Amino acid sequence: MTTTLSPPVDPTRLLGELEALVANPSSQLEQAMQRLEEDIRKRESAEAELTRRNNELTELNAQLSMAQEQLMQSEKLASIGQLAAGVAHEINNPIGYVFSNFETLGSYIARMLTMFEHYQRAEASIGDSTVRDALSAQRASIDLDFLIEDIPVLMAESREGISRVRKIVQDLKDFSRVDANQEWQWASLHAGIDSTLNIVGNEVKYKADVVKEYGDIPDIECQPSHINQVIMNIVINGVHAIGPERGRITIRTGCDDTHVWIEIADTGTGIPKEIQTRIFDPFFTTKPIGSGTGLGLSLSYGIIQKHNGQIDVQSAPGCGTTFRITLPIRRVVQPAAAQEA
Secondary structure, three states: OOOOOOOOOOHHHHHHHHHHHHHOHHHHHHHHHHHHHHHHHHHHHHHHHHHHHHHHHHHHHHHHHHHHHHHHHHHHHHHHHHHHHHHHHHHHHHHHHHHHHHHHHHHHHHHHHHHHHHHHHHHOOOOOHHHHHHHHHHHHHHOHHHHHHHHHHHHHHHHHHHHHHHHHHHHHHHHHOHHHOOOOEEEOHHHHHHHHHHHOHHHHOOOEEEEEEOOOOOOEEEOHHHHHHHHHHHHHHHHHHOOOOOEEEEEEEEEOOOEEEEEEEEOOOOOOHHHHHHOOOOOOOOOOOOOOOOOHHHHHHHHHHHOOOEEEEEEOOOOOEEEEEEEEOOOOOOOHHHHHO
16 A cells, blocks of 8 residues: 655745745735625626516516507507497487488478468358357367477477487597508598597586687698597596586687697686696596596597697696697608617
């Protein structure tokens, strides 16, 4: 068995190393500190990168959630539009022939009333007093004089009612515009605003007066049902912002050479300055829980952006709120790269 012996330690070299370490301890400490600082920098860099990636993921998740909500809302609006258009179409047919028959009935009744007047004048000329008295008694029993006065009034009121039903049906069709398949088309903003106001009229009329200050504006190339949705969202928000006292919703329009604008102003409670930058954020709402989804203004902002327009707000607590929508008259087609971005 062979045993390998370690080389003998050079006491002189060892003594020199010990003397060097004792003579310069700060050099070793400084190197250790440098290594520690380098390690800390690497850890901070890794944490910063992790935080950046986490923020990107959070933002991407928010964008995905917003896109999903917009898709769901778009599908919901399309379904509502199809339902409204279907109901309007089904109602429009019977209303059409009822309206036509009502006009004919009105002319028939007018002829009959004219004949009654002739009979009434001829009544005094009847020689047989028994017949004359019987006719007079029958006329009194059915109150013929009142019927002759009241029937035209009833006919006029009924004609107005049927006309209003036809107008509501037409407004439903104009508001939904499902037949256009959401295609871009030239449309009148005033017609869209009017039809939208008729749709939400039942909610508005008990809270506010609507004042229209329309300017002379051209038709614009847009997706009309989407613009109608924006108008409806802002008007309803304005109505909800009005307190117990009756308020006012003012709608103004105007244009320049390349753009049209719509202003919707309410006399509501106003929006505090500190939250005005957040009102277009998805799911942000100042309404009580269960009273709003926080998506109305967010979707409206997205629709206006899709039209290459702009939506701004001016408000102060106690001074109401004004939304101003600016839209290009002619559609602006973005390059494919910009659309993908």
